[in-house]
Amino acid sequence: MEEESDSRKINNSFLRDHNYATEADIISTVEFNSTGELLATGDKGGRVVVFQREQESKNQPHRRGEYNVYSTFQSHEPEFDYLKSLEIEEKINKIRWLPQQNAAYFLLSTNDKTVKLWKISERDKRPEGYNLKDEDGRIRDPSTITSLRVPVLQPMDLMVEAMPRRVFSNAHTYHINSISVNSDYETFMSTDDLRINLWNLEITNRSFNIVDIKPANMEELTEVITAAEFHPHQCNTFVYSSSKGSIRLCDMRASALCDNHSKFFEEPEDPSNRSFFSEIISSISDVKFSHSGRYLMTRDYLTVKVWDLNMESKPLETYQVHDYLRSKLCSLYENDCIFDKFECVWNGSDSVIMTGSYNNFFRMFDRNTKRDVTLEASRENSKPRAILKPRKVCVGGKRRKDEISVDSLDFSKKILHTAWHPYENIIAVAATNNLYIFQDKVN
């Protein structure tokens, strides 16, 4: 699949030096809403930036619905837990959109400890002609009011405002790694290292614990929860993945506390590939249901796996993302890269899956044709609106002209977060502090 690139660097604060990236600008999550009209990013500084796709116009057919900044707001602030003397990072770990039910947009954003429901709405009219106050807001002296008038709505410049509508806090001892909205559109779950809590979107002072894997003696802890997601259609079903490479599917109808799983997905270890790092690289960093709800995709350090919900013994498909790193695991352990948590996404029809890698590379795998491609998100190596050139990593021996050798890979340039439009072939790729949006080639 060939791509036309429409890359842009998103600058959204007033003081900006183009030559270096501040750490607060590092994008930590990317998510399209259910129609694909909006794209939200969260960053390490606790900000959320929402982009909106502009209407396609006949006058400029080549600008096929580009994304422009729609709203920017500070979702989370750094906090200090006085009880434990701990600073709580404001970094946005995940954003999930709620399905649209009226003119306003709703999203959930979370940092390590608190989930917030934000309402993003437009205002293009304002009332004028109040009785008790002036146009600039000063209170009028009641004794001077001789007649009453009805305020009238007058048009004004479009204003997009974001307001926090709910704050779901004080329910997690450990760091929240996932949130997922249920298909019933009434509840959602938040997941930390050891527990999963179920919330009602309307109620903030109470949550139900549905999974708890904390051992009585913390010294016996050997496994933590790494991600969780609700089934896209069955509101009673969800999955959660672990640091040991297993996925558990749970049914909330079975019991209030879903410590016992309905299904357990784990691939037996390949003894020929066994090393000191086998466990670390088997830790699942992301789990995603397919849109159809029939399949499950998991990402561990070196592979992406597609599972059939009806087959627990082994995955249906395994795709090697960057197997050339297998011989370098010791150095990757030393420089902490082995702990990087890559995400993975499905396309709208569940036929292609995508995930990120190092050196600003990201990979796509076509499940039907079994073809795969490596692309690069970088301004230096691709001009706007130019077709992306497939990249190749040379594993050894002679390096061809356009190939890059494993030792030349830049491990500081990692693509952890990507998103795919729910219907079209538009993808969003976060490369450190830059957001790239790629669209399908127009013929």
Place this chain on the structure above:
Amino acid sequence: MVAKGQKRKLLEGRGAWESQLQSVLDISMEKFHRDQALVEPSLLRSVLISNTLRQVQSEVRAQVESLSSVKMPTKPQTHSGLEPDFPSGSPSSTEHNAPVFSLNDENSNTEEDVMAWTSEEDFSLSSAISVILKDLDTVIDAGQGPPRAPLGSVENLTGDARHTQYPPSSSRTERASNVVPSVKSEAACLGCPQDVVLEKLLLDIDTSVFEPEVNLLQGFSVTADDLVKYLPSLSKSPSASSSSSSSSHGQATWEIQEIEHVMDILMRTYPQS
């Protein structure tokens, strides 16, 4: 010569495994201690690092068991635990059939190679490993303690100790931080046979093993030189490998190991009363 080539490859392969074990151990310990000093270490990270340390620990234990069973060949299961893919029979072993001791070719080949393994480097490694194992137990236990108040850790930071925890895990953590220097010094000893390490070795090894050797020598009035006469091939054979790999010091060490090995054989052939 096939056996010697195999021996060299196995020595190298084993050396590579050992060096990876050592680096994984070092890196894991460093990360573990660095995370402990953090205010709020990531739980996922801590769990993965401690699981890796546990894996290193179990592998090391398995190796130490096989090494220790080599050192004390009275145990019958010695040879089965060692590398099985040794070629049986080699040109050098055929010359072992001196009347003083009866060996079959397979045995001598395996043991000869094993004794070549157990060079001074390995002895120091095994002693270092046994110290590290004790440390790992301490460290892993300390790692899973309850979350501590960071103010405590900052206040109690001294030059040597990394941190102090509130009880009940405080004593364990202090022990863990205290053993860090000793772990590092043991690691530094690897590869350089030093008197300190050899002393530790002697403490580790059950000295009763050597007693029958002494008795045997007294009973038979056989000196080391005499034994060397009976083993002309053995004194020659290391020169073939030593010319390419070990130094003359290593060669002398190797001969000493061979003599010890012969003592063990004698001990088995002529059991003490």
